[in-house]
Amino acid sequence: MGDPRVTSPAPSSDALFLGIDTGGTYTDAVLWAEAAGVVAKAKALTTRHDLAVGISGAVDAVLARAGVPPSAVRLVSMSTTLATNALVEGQGGRVALVMVGFGEDDLDRAGLRSALGSDPVVFVPGGHDVHGNAAALILDALEDALPSLAASVSGFAVCAYFAVRNPAHELSAAGLIRERTGLPVTASHELSAKLGGPRRALTTLLNARLISMIDRLVAATEGFLAARGIAAPLMVVRGDGALVSAAFARQRPIETILSGPAASLVGARHMTGLDNAMVSDIGGTTTDVAVLDGGRPRLDPEGATVGGYRTMVEAVAMRTFGLGGDSEVGLEDGGLRPHIVLGPRRLVPLALAAHAHGEAVTAELERQLRTPNPGRLDGRLALRTGVPEKLAAGLSGAEQKLYDAIGAVPLPLDRLLSSTAQAATLNRLVTRGLIQICGFTPSDAAHVLARQDNWDAAAARLGAALFARRRDGRGNPIEPDAEAISARVLRALTRRSAEVILETAFAEDGLEGAETVAHALVQRAVDARHGIAKLTVALDRPVIGLGASAPLHYAGLGELVGNRCIVPVDTDVANALGAVVGQVRVAVEAQVSQPQEGRFRVSSPEGVRDFRSEGEALDEADRVARAAVAARVAEAGAADAEISVTRDVRAATVEGQRSFIEAFVTATAAGRPRIAG
Template sequence: MTAHLLLGIDTGGTYTDAVLFSEATGVIAKAKALTTRHDLSVGISGAVEAVLQKAQVPVSAISLVSLSTTLATNALVEGQGGRAGLIMIGFGPEDLKRDGLIEALGSDPVLFLPGGHNVHGGETPLDMRALDEALPELGRQVSSFAIAGYFAVRNPDHEKRVRERIREVSHLPVTCSHELSSKLGGPRRALTTLLNARLVSMIDRLIGSCEDFLKGRGIDVPMMVVRGDGALISAAEARLRPIETILSGPAASLVGARHLTGLENAVVSDIGGTTTDVAVLEGGRPRLDADGAVVGGFRTMVEAVAMRTFGLGGDSEVRIDDRGLKAKFELGPRRFLPLSLAAHLHGEAVLSVLEKQLRSPHAGRHDGRFAVRTGLPDHLASGLQPQEQALYDRIRLVPVALADLLVTTAQRATLDRLVARGLVHISGLTPSDAMHVLGRQSQWNAEAARLGLELAARGRDGSGQPIATSAKLLAEMVVDRLTRQSSEVILQACLHEDGAGAIDPAASLAVDRALKREPGIVRFSIGLDRPLVGLGASAPVYYPVIADMLGTAASIPGEADVANAVGAVVGQVRATVTVFVTTPEEGIFVVNGAGISERFLKQEHAFDVARLRAETMALETARANGAEQPVATLHEEIDAPEIEGGRKLMEARFIASASGRPRIAHF
């Protein structure tokens, strides 16, 4: 049973999951550890050590490690990453105004060089004098370089020459645009390349620290990383193209859902601590975003799953609007540190404050809320404004009550800025606390959850009535709100996929009546055309009720709590290569892509070369990405309209895809 075990690791917003998986028998063991955002390797080592202890198998039985991560996504969303120098070949300053490139560039340096190619691969001479003058100083100002050449997807020669010069002088990491995409659209390709360059050092540190830990435990085996489209890529390739790991975690959950349920067509909803991710499985494969993944407000050229992410999870802030005659509940989008978890970590520092607040005859506006440092290193807190620094100095690694911390209204906005920078967590009431009070979760401190709910319940609505008569009743109300809000976001994602995104389920009276199943002369009903797969640790509790509300069947696999980690190890390595044939003049056929430009006098000869090139390069790339025995398929797209009674070739595209399982260590 222990032969060739696969180790899957997923770093989420709250937990890092690890599974030991056998291709013969499935999940052998699973474990979780709290994600340590300031140093992800700590959470990874905690989860791996726990799963090894549970399985009681020797580390020599592990033959492959695969990682899914939200690190690249979070970094782009939060505007983090290294400083990169952008080299544009054959472009001008006006090109920066397209596709959000100038906004993405910010204060990073950009250099324009004469050169580039045309659509047929013909070159404008490259002039590197400006690069040679700037490189010595530029190399000291940035941590990496990004190169984008005009029509480099048709002829990458200039990008390669500039790359060699930069490496020769600066010895820094360099990303070329032709390595990331074969699609036309220079500015967006440049944007994608720039974002990739910024992520290189960050992903390098994550993979490096993970590899160091594994080797220290004697696990010296191939390591894979999940791409945003659900395919696997070797750790070495992920270091070169970290941009491909955006949406890695959600993609892994879809692959895991397919494997664990066997369903070909489904709506998959994954509820975590911070977010709910919703996507569609069609014919056993996740739907991909045809226009490229949007991350941090920028549309990239990276193929990734068409995933809708909502700020709704077990750790979402519970907001109570008590201004109306009846109190209303809203969850998220902010993530809080649950009171039950804060007390689990800090004990009496939290419990004593909650008890004191509950004994007070008058409710305070900040009752049941705390601030605590996230534990990021001090250098990441540089550049704070004086008022931010003053408040930050008063916050420690042990929670402090907001009632004691905030003296003025302005300080609340200052605290929000510290939270936005990732320096401080707010601890307060969440659905996870409600679940502890109802006995449906038990891993943290249920007493702190009860105290927090009692504090919230004693507030009064607009009619003067208490918000709830007991902590348990309030907990039920919070869980009911999570069920309803989850149904709304799943519907919103599905309507978007159907092209009906203008309908807002949260605001539609018709949807409201259908979800509530209110009786009336006119009956409204709503339903999905496929099952709802629920993933996440709390999926068995929430998703049967949500599926019933949405008029469909629920499918909650036994390993729903670690589906991402399962997806990380059961995926395939996949590589796609496109080769083009164009006609710059009558009787001349030019082959571009996957090698040097070549000219031919016969169309069929050019087509044969293009087919061979595409298949050969796809197989080579799949092997480089870690596939053991990849198999290639070929798809052809030929644009040859009828002109004056004869067919004239405009462009032919030969698209080869190679896929296979990752190679494993053989002992």
């Protein structure tokens, strides 16, 4: 697949492109054509044990809806959460880390020792200084270790001291490993041009762990596409929103972390045409907020942090909040008229629980509603999550007893729990992912008000009525009926959505986001509560609302953030659409230094060369960066890419004399992906 001999450089306006996004709950598929836009869209449940099953379900459904043969698809592109989830959950293959020119103490920096765990590490002498001058490379220890390592690891990560200034020693070590073992090798200079050896080693280690996992996903997807007769190139979305070929992603899987959020931003821009916007994506559990600047996602300048590790991977600067349609609805403590509190915990909506379990849920809610006084545990039920029994190992006696009492059918908490201590035990079981709680959520409120209708509205109404009976500070019900509390909950969700968007904006402006939003002046401005001093707060750009529930929850958002809120028609498949409409984009950097007066050194992917003048060195840096980026963008799957070059020359003037310090020459190539002919 992706053979350039069967591809053409430019798509016709009616060529069909297939976009796929594997999310935590659903896998989305969309068929798109340049002239027609979205032709069809479909969803299937994500199958975590074998992602290809969920992909096939979504793709088969979207092809059936469009009424087109699989052979009509000319390009396939996917965004995936696989790499992100693997790092968060600590998964991946066992790899060997080879450190050239580093010492044991370097493992204590950047979280490297923690990330390494029990995986083997080999230290060898070598590396370079800041100008690319080499120390003696001695690979004897690596040669001695390779026979045993070849039988016990799935791949290698190689990081050499100052390899970004001269990659020669990494190339030597990697060549030896490939020759003796035939296993995959990741070299740090291939992933990042930034200084900071231990963090570069960490990034390389994580990448090496992910190779076999992404390889299986790509192979499974390619196998499925071949079985359906879809002979089109396969692309993958990177964490910065750019597309790369599946072969490119296989070698650099770590670059696909935050692929899904990046794809949603690309989709948001495509659907609205806006270059500058706040993008807020609301799901069942979380809301993700990011910034579009100049038509591109704003990236995290420090590198993406995933699973507690700060990598050197350029990825979207995304803030995630525990706020969604299935957020727990609660009341703040104290106050005559207590405020609604949402999240961060996700509950199973009562409407969904009753949709699956019927009378087992509604009968208990009706029983609780017949009692004369509200109970503290009204409207709450518990059931098992359905994970394998082996994950329940190591429970305490109290935890095991409570776990055994809970089954696959929801049980009301007022009959399950007899003490405060048991409530704490239940929370521990929830934290471990063994038990889930059913309760009143914004999704239930939407069912009560007939703004959502896919589950059991009667159970939602019972839950809302129970919640409305709760007492305020004066001992009165907080609302008169189910409709009133449901409207209040939906208003609270929109209000909280405005807060998380403003918090992100303040943080991007260099302020303490959460503290600034919580300030009384900002709260008054958002609520338009004017005194003698009239306060307003407004974003400098509109909000793009994404997610299947965005049309409902973001309807009144604009007036709260002081700018318009746009919810596109295909907002429910923004990620899958972003996967297919994006561009291939790669960059290569060459650096010029002056190790001694009158000697200018170019460090690039080609190695190190010295010149007598600054101008010659800059021209050479320009040439090698262009050549390297042209080769890399072709490998990444672009057709006719445009290349641009920027120079960042740093110099100082002392007593009227200009003194060159260093320069960075960056070549960027961008273009649409090749498509099947």
